[in-house]
Amino acid sequence: MNRLLTISQSPHISGNYSIRKLMLGVIIALVPAFITSLMYYGIGVVIVTAVSVTSCVLFEFVIQKYILKTGVRITDCSAVVTGLLLAFNLPSNTPWWIIVIGSLVAIGIGKMTFGGLGNNPFNPALVGRIFLLISFPTAMTVFPRPAGWDTPYIIPADKLDAFTGATPLSLIKEGIKSGKSIASLLNTEKLDYLDMFLGNIGGSLGEIAAFALLIGCAYLLIRKIITWHIPVSVIGSVFILTGLLWIFSKEGHEIISGALNLNLPVLKFKDASEEIKVFHMADPVFHILTGGLMLGAIFMATDYVTSPMTPRGMIIYGIGIGVIVVLIRVFGSYPEGVAFAILIMNGFVPLINRYIKPKRFG
Amino acid sequence: MFKAEAEVLKTFVKGGIHPPENKLSDKSAIRDLPLPKSVTIPLSQHLGSPSRPVVEAGESVKTGQLIAKSEGYVSSNIHSSVSGKIAKIDAFIDSSGYKRKAILINVEGDEWIEDIDRDKKLIKEFSLSSDEIIKKITESGIVGLGGATFPTHVKLNIPRGKKTEYLIINGVECEPYLTADHALMLENGEELLVGVSLLKKALKVKRALIGIENNKADAISHIRAIAKGYDGIDVYALRVKYPQGGEKQLIKALLNREVPSGGLPIDVGVVAFNVGTTLAVYEAVQKNKPLFERIVTLTGKSVKEPSNFRVRIGTPISMLIEEAGGLPDDAGKILYGGPMMGKALSDPSIPVTKGCSGITILPESESLRKKTEPCIRCSKCVSVCPMGLEPYLLMGLSQKNLYERLESDKVLDCIECGSCSFICPSNRPLLDYIRLGKTAVSKIIRPTK
Numbered sequence: 001m002n003r004l005l006t007i008s009q010s011p012h013i014s015g016n017y018s019i020r021k022l023m024l025g026v027i028i029a030l031v032p033a034f035i036t037s038l039m040y041y042g043i044g045v046v047i048v049t050a051v052s053v054t055s056c057v058l059f060e061f062v063i064q065k066y067i068l069k070t071g072v073r074i075t076d077c078s079a080v081v082t083g084l085l086l087a088f089n090l091p092s093n094t095p096w097w098i099i100v101i102g103s104l105v106a107i108g109i110g111k112m113t114f115g116g117l118g119n120n121p122f123n124p125a126l127v128g129r130i131f132l133l134i135s136f137p138t139a140m141t142v143f144p145r146p147a148g149w150d151t152p153y154i155i156p157a158d159k160l161d162a163f164t165g166a167t168p169l170s171l172i173k174e175g176i177k178s179g180k181s182i183a184s185l186l187n188t189e190k191l192d193y194l195d196m197f198l199g200n201i202g203g204s205l206g207e208i209a210a211f212a213l214l215i216g217c218a219y220l221l222i223r224k225i226i227t228w229h230i231p232v233s234v235i236g237s238v239f240i241l242t243g244l245l246w247i248f249s250k251e252g253h254e255i256i257s258g259a260l261n262l263n264l265p266v267l268k269f270k271d272a273s274e275e276i277k278v279f280h281m282a283d284p285v286f287h288i289l290t291g292g293l294m295l296g297a298i299f300m301a302t303d304y305v306t307s308p309m310t311p312r313g314m315i316i317y318g319i320g321i322g323v324i325v326v327l328i329r330v331f332g333s334y335p336e337g338v339a340f341a342i343l344i345m346n347g348f349v350p351l352i353n354r355y356i357k358p359k360r361f362g
Numbered sequence: 363m364f365k366a367e368a369e370v371l372k373t374f375v376k377g378g379i380h381p382p383e384n385k386l387s388d389k390s391a392i393r394d395l396p397l398p399k400s401v402t403i404p405l406s407q408h409l410g411s412p413s414r415p416v417v418e419a420g421e422s423v424k425t426g427q428l429i430a431k432s433e434g435y436v437s438s439n440i441h442s443s444v445s446g447k448i449a450k451i452d453a454f455i456d457s458s459g460y461k462r463k464a465i466l467i468n469v470e471g472d473e474w475i476e477d478i479d480r481d482k483k484l485i486k487e488f489s490l491s492s493d494e495i496i497k498k499i500t501e502s503g504i505v506g507l508g509g510a511t512f513p514t515h516v517k518l519n520i521p522r523g524k525k526t527e528y529l530i531i532n533g534v535e536c537e538p539y540l541t542a543d544h545a546l547m548l549e550n551g552e553e554l555l556v557g558v559s560l561l562k563k564a565l566k567v568k569r570a571l572i573g574i575e576n577n578k579a580d581a582i583s584h585i586r587a588i589a590k591g592y593d594g595i596d597v598y599a600l601r602v603k604y605p606q607g608g609e610k611q612l613i614k615a616l617l618n619r620e621v622p623s624g625g626l627p628i629d630v631g632v633v634a635f636n637v638g639t640t641l642a643v644y645e646a647v648q649k650n651k652p653l654f655e656r657i658v659t660l661t662g663k664s665v666k667e668p669s670n671f672r673v674r675i676g677t678p679i680s681m682l683i684e685e686a687g688g689l690p691d692d693a694g695k696i697l698y699g700g701p702m703m704g705k706a707l708s709d710p711s712i713p714v715t716k717g718c719s720g721i722t723i724l725p726e727s728e729s730l731r732k733k734t735e736p737c738i739r740c741s742k743c744v745s746v747c748p749m750g751l752e753p754y755l756l757m758g759l760s761q762k763n764l765y766e767r768l769e770s771d772k773v774l775d776c777i778e779c780g781s782c783s784f785i786c787p788s789n790r791p792l793l794d795y796i797r798l799g800k801t802a803v804s805k806i807i808r809p810t811k
Contacts, residue, residue: 006695006729007459007708009794011780013381013538013701013728017742017787019735076735118736227745309741309752353755360750360772361376361610362623 019117022304023077025225029216030084030299036199036209037092041144042151044092045205049084051096055103056083063112070116078117082106085125088206088295089339090132091143093155093164098136102128122346123306126339133339143167143202167203168196168290170335172282182282196289206295213294226302229311233318234297234325235288241326243284281330293325296338306346313349313356320345371576373601374611377748379781381604381702383577387541387661387668392549394672395685397469401444401676403429404456404464407715408505409512410436415465421448426475426652429465432500438513439503443654443674446470457698457705457712464713467676477650484552485648488560495564495647502646503653503716507638508532508543508607509699511717514643517633518564527631529562529570530616531640533585534600534607536575537700540720542657543637545670547574547581550641551588557644558595565633571616572597572637575606604702605779609634611748623775638719658682658714662723664690673714679721680710694729697722702780735788743782743792749775753782753792760799765806768799776800 038045060079064072086106090099106128114120133140144151145165155163166174168191175185185191195201199209207213220226287293292300301307301321308317321341328337406412413430423429423442430440446469453461474480490498500515520526531554535543547554558570572589574582576599586597600606600615610621612634619630627634635643638656645651654675661668666687673682679696683689689710697704698712700722743753751772759768773796782792 005693005706005708006726007706008695008729008731009706009791009797010699010704010778011702011783011793012695012697012704012706012722012724013784014732014786014789015379015381015784017785018732018789019738019787022738022740022787073735078738116736118738304738304740307739309739309744309754311745357771358744358747358750358752359376360623360775361614361748362620362625362775 019076019078022225023081025220025223026081026299027077027084029219029225030088030206032212032215033088033206033209033295036212037205039149040146040199040208041092041205042147042149042153044144044151044153047096047153048090048092048094048099048205049087051099052087052090052103053080053083055100056080056086056107059104059107060112063108064116068112068116073117076117079107082111082124085206085299086128088299089125089129089204089292091140092151092205093142093144093153094139098132098139101135102132105131118305120305121349122343123300123303126300126343129339130343141166141170143204145202146200146208165202167335168201168286169329172286173329173335191286193285193289196286201290203290204292204295207292210289210294213298217298220298220302226298227311227314229314230302230307230318231297233315234301234321235293237319237322238293238325239284239288241322242281242287242330245326245330246281246283287326287329291329291336292338296321296342300338301342301345306349308349308352308356310353310356310358312358313352316356317345317349317352320348371599371601372573372615373603374606374614374748376614376750377746377781378603378605378611379746379784380602381538381784383602384539384661384663385541385544385577386539386663386665387659387670388544388578390541390545390667390669392545392657392670392672393685395674395677395682397444397472397674398677398681400446400449400466400468401674402454402464402466402678402713403440403443403676404454404462404713404715405430405440406456406462407440407511407675407717408438409510410434410438412463413437413440415451417448417465419448419450422446422470423448423467424473424475426478426654428652432503432513436513436516438505439501439652441503441652441654442467443676444469445473455709455712457707457715457718459705459708479649479651484556486556488556488563488648490563490647492564492566495560498647498650499564499643501652502642504639504642504646505653505716506636507642507656507716507719508636509703509717509719510609511715514635514639517635518561520565520628520633524628525631526565526567526628526633527569528617528633529558529565529567530612530627530632530634531558531561531570531572531637532607532609532612532634533572533574533578533581533637534612535578536602536604536607537702537704537720538604539661539722540659540700541661542659542670542719544578544581545659546637546641546657547578547585551584553644554585554637554641555588555592555595556648557640557642559592560643560647561635561640562594567633568594570595573600573606573612573616574598575600575602577602605748605777605781608748608777608779610777623772653716656714656716656718658718659720660686661720662690662693662725664692664725665723666690675716676713678711678713679707682714682721683710683723690723690725692725692727693723694726695724697724702784703778731791732789734790737788737790740787742785742787746781746785748779748781749777751776753796754790756799757790757792757795760795760802763802765799765803769803773799773803
């Protein structure tokens with residue numbers, strides 16, 4: 001017997017899992033939303049995504065090879081996912097150089113300054129997106145209209161009005177500010193829930209089609225890449241909170257507020273004699289179908305590195321995101337708050353991990 | 363098969379994984395391994411203090427003769443597994459990789475001590491009292507044959523103030539590859555059930571539950587059929603999930619009771635034994651046969667004939683390998699046990715001991731670990747941990763030597779099942795570091811009132 005045997009500690013077998021496989025799973029789950037977006041927004045979707053993914057991978061490569069000198073690990077595909085998610089958060093007519101800047105911020109500041117994969121406290125794609133939103137507010141808030149697959153990437157200046165518009169959320173926000181009622185807004189802006197579900201609305205390229213994102217979600221759940229806790233708690237808490245506000249915002253509730261003598265902004269209701277203190281509120285279905293909520297709840301909030309480790313922690317984190325989203329959407333000055341909400345809750349993750357322990361056996 | 367699937371299958375709730383089962387030897391009948399030329403019988407084959415030899419070099423012994431006496435409360439008698447001459451009592455490398463004291467016996471013939479009833483005939487009737495049964499088990503040197511090797515008589519002596527409600531018999535065999543218990547249940551079912559009755563009597567309990575995983579449908583129906591002839595013995599099919607054979611997981615699966623942290627099964631009114639142990643109890647009580655042989659699976663994907671052998675304690679593992687067709691050309695690792703919890707051996711001359719339920723040979727291609735990647739905090743280790751621990755955290759704390767936090771985060775609850783290391787997509791050595799942490803903490807922390 002003169003064969004050399006390997007000695008190591010148990011277990012001696014490991015499952016067929018790898019970071020790369022998990023990341024490829026996320027990429028596959030993003031495909032339905034990508035295709036839907038292509039159908040509505042045209043070639044710009046491909047260009048924005050390609051620029052974003054390429055520059056994210058390139059920046060990761062350069063930083064790993066020449067600056068950190070830690071060894072190149074771009075084959076784990078995590079930079080591809082970051083690139084995809086950044087692209088999904090941008091309008092499909094975003095100029096290429098803005099995307100490159102966003103990628104640099106996402107990978108460079110969002111991920112690599114903290115030591116690379118696994119160490120970043122904040123979701124890199126969202127760090128990039130928020131940086132762009134603050135730096136280029138116009139480019140980041142003028143969204144192309146869903147005009148079909150033959151929409152050009154660079155929209156001619158004279159057709160800007162025809163090809164671009166606002167998101168349903170900002171239409172509602174502006175409308176409420178100017179004192180219009182929700183029903184009339186939905187009517188004049190031709191906002192239909194079926195369109196929202198199918199993605200026939202203005203918005204960032206990856207956030208528009210709820211059904212495509214839900215297909216991706218189902219895939220992630222079946223492959224056990226994510227668990228239900230975060231998506232359900234985010235979407236559920238937004239639905240319940242907006243639902244409560246919506247019910248209270250309807251006529252006839254002044255009796256309750258009067259009886260309880262509450263002085264909350266929510267409870268200042270329509271008074272028949274004066275028109276000033278009207279609290280308009282879109283219904284909960286509108287809120288979960290619009291904006292980046294589905295994309296955020298399914299793909300951004302569930303980012304492994306920046307989300308909690310225990311099921312209970314995940315639910316607390318998800319509810320936190322939902323509450324902040326509703327606060328920003330309903331009371332804040334931005335029409336949409338999913339990106340901010342996720343980044344804020346990312347900041348709480350170490351605290352959640354420290355104090356929310358799994359239920360021990362025994 | 364269909365019947366077993368139709369019923370609601372029990373299992374434990376928290377965590378668990380599904381490693382490939384690879385039960386290659388499940389159709390192999392138990393074969394008697396030929397006697398080796400010599401056996402090396404370690405004096406420390408059980409948990410607790412090593413036994414004290416009562417024979418000397420040069421002395422002749424018979425098969426079944428006591429050669430080392432239990433030394434202390436948690437210890438066990440050891441009997442010669444062969445007849446022949448004691449060559450020497452010296453330190454030999456055992457499965458732990460350390461040199462430990464053992465008795466080397468050169469085999470001459472196979473003469474058994476006269477007390478042993480070598481007739482294969484089943485003896486169902488017994489009139490012994492509880493104490494007499496326990497006495498016989500104590501003398502026969504029976505320890506937990508599932509792998510933990512805790513002396514059986516210690517478990518049978520119920521501490522004052524504790525009440526035993528249930529006896530649990532562990533026929534789960536959740537470890538991949540191994541089929542020793544499966545083969546035993548198929549071939550020695552009758553004896554097993556008598557053993558269960560003996561243990562019931564010894565513990566004075568009314569009910570016994572036998573848990574068998576659903577991938578052994580033939581064993582379930584076989585044992586069920588036999589159990590019909592006994593009062594208060596029920597057989598449960600369990601949904602396949604690793605580590606269901608863990609004592610705490612099995613109790614949870616069968617009775618939905620959780621053994622408290624740091625506690626023993628008796629704290630929830632349960633005493634549990636492996637099927638191998640139960641058969642040994644039958645043989646000891648009904649046949650006066652001390653524990654000197656056991657069933658061992660020799661398996662592996664490239665092993666010519668994965669088999670179940672009846673092996674005398676002290677037989678070198680290399681003999682089993684030869685008997686199963688020789689060491690495969692691509693062998694890279696020889697495991698003492700299965701791939702999830704087994705120990706890698708440095709040398710195939712190491713002897714089979716009481717706790718050895720199988721030898722698994724892994725090919726070279728599966729022997730080396732995959733490259734470790736950074737933790738991406740996917741929380742899969744947390745979700746598979748059957749004890750509700752946070753393996754990623756325990757590994758980090760262990761690397762930083764934060765012993766107080768290791769203890770408060772329950773590192774000592776870890777059962778070392780390896781589910782966390784198995785599932786990790788970054789191939790991180792979670793259990794390695796948790797073990798280091800466990801060792802360090804258990805050295806530092808002393809029990810306090």
